[in-house]
Amino acid sequence: MSDKIELMRGDITTLNVDAIVNAANNRLIGGGGVDGAIHRAGGEQISQECAAIRRESGGCKTGEAVITRGGFLPCKYVIHTVGPVWHGGSKGEEALLRSCYNSSLHLAKDHNIKSIAFPNISTGVYGYPKEEAAKAAIEEVKRFLQGDTSIERVIFVSFDEENYDLYKKLLDKE
Ligand code: ADP
Numbered sequence: 001m002s003d004k005i006e007l008m009r010g011d012i013t014t015l016n017v018d019a020i021v022n023a024a025n026n027r028l029i030g031g032g033g034v035d036g037a038i039h040r041a042g043g044e045q046i047s048q049e050c051a052a053i054r055r056e057s058g059g060c061k062t063g064e065a066v067i068t069r070g071g072f073l074p075c076k077y078v079i080h081t082v083g084p085v086w087h088g089g090s091k092g093e094e095a096l097l098r099s100c101y102n103s104s105l106h107l108a109k110d111h112n113i114k115s116i117a118f119p120n121i122s123t124g125v126y127g128y129p130k131e132e133a134a135k136a137a138i139e140e141v142k143r144f145l146q147g148d149t150s151i152e153r154v155i156f157v158s159f160d161e162e163n164y165d166l167y168k169k170l171l172d173k174e
Pocket of ligand 1: 010011012013023024032033034035037083119120121122123124125126127157158159160163
């Protein structure tokens, strides 16, 4: 495993890192899953900054990322990225999912973020197959880290056991 990549199981909102990534929706309105947990725990600052982004640009496109501060969360920033809804795989889902990881890491670098935690984007209600999602996520993060020296820690956070076991298997293989 790359020494900058870590895996943990648990609730991403509890992490004391520079940034956590949110699996958001296009309108940046807190929904269910990890998005709901982040908006609830982070409070008003996050929803207000999301509302300002919405007023300015309409929200966030699928595969892109925007940034807010972390409100009451222990992290400094939340990077909101919008994963693709799984439609069977022929609607560009993989490229969009890869783009979520890549855009989030670029935004992190631009904000001098050294440590960043990702949830398993799109693998909840958006229905992306978990193993394919894990492979794309790991590959994209590794590719980015190969060309970057500013980000020091990338943490994959799995909430459910199935995702955790998949990531563990894939990362242990290296
Ligand atoms: P999406 O709409 O992108 O599928 P979800 O929030 O439904 O987003 O699910 C994405 C992943 O986030 C799922 O694997 C889910 O188990 C996980 N998840 C849900 N709550 C949390 C949390 N508090 N911390 C970390 N991961 C979480």
